[in-house]
Amino acid sequence: MSFLASKIASSAKEWLRYVGQLTLLLAQTVACAVTPPFKGYRSLIQAQRIGPGSFIISALVAFFVGMIIALQMAYQMVQLSAELYIPNVIAVALTRELTPVLTALIVAGRIGAGIAAEIGSMVVTEQVDALKAFAVNPVKYLVVPRFLGLIIMLPVLTVMSDIIGIWGGYVICVFKLHISHEMFWKMTFRALSMKDIITGLTKTIFFGMIIAIVGCHQGLTVRGGADGVGKATTTAVVRSFILIIMMDCFITFIFYFLLNF
DSSP states (O other), rough: OOHHHHHHHHHHHHHHHHHHHHHHHHHHHHHHSSOOOHHHHHHHHHHHHHHHHHHHHHHHHHHHHHHHHHHHHHHHHHTOOOOHHHHHHHHHIIIIHHHHHHHHHHIIIIIIHHHHHHHHHHTTHHHHHHHHHTTHHHHHIHHHHHHHHHHHHHHOOOOOHHHHHHHHHHHHHHHHHHHOOHHHHHHHHHHOOHHHHHHHHHHHHHHHHHHHHHHHHHHHTSHOOOOOOOHHHHHHHHHHHHHHHHHHHHHHHHHIIOOOO
């Protein structure tokens, strides 16, 4: 039992140290982002890499998730003759919770891993040391563009996934459950409120920060050559997933229980 307690304490201490390192990198990134000179084109290049490449995957996932929610809800709602309320559930579940989280997880797996691998390769090949030798701040040059690119593109991807996910539910509700076209959209817009959309988009901003900071941190702290790059890439994805779910829980608690938003 004492061995288990010591392992838990050691793991907790390690995570606290890791979160502290992420917090320091986040503070440096925000400071560099608001300090001249501003090179917005680098952030736009990163946004272009993130958005179009992730759109197809996130759209497909959102579309089928919308269909799955409709099918699962239909199983119970039809027995209660309440299938008319399925569009309400689809709209609220997607915009508040599912689309922001799933889109963030997709982007973390695709972009977060790429960020860690790219920066890690630069560390291994001493390109980051070369930047420092030329008095170029690696955080401003490497981290800030990816940080801003993710903050810009993740909300955009989420909004588009919201729309496509609702269309996935529309397919099941209209063609399988025989809810009329007009009634589906009437119930959808009746259920949706501005706070649902704002909550979902607020989450994506924090999720984008997590993906960028975790990926960049893992890349900048790579040790051990190519093997270290592989480990950093895997670690970046796993830790991004964990922190995204934890942040989702925290923001949901803040919005709906503390602020009564």
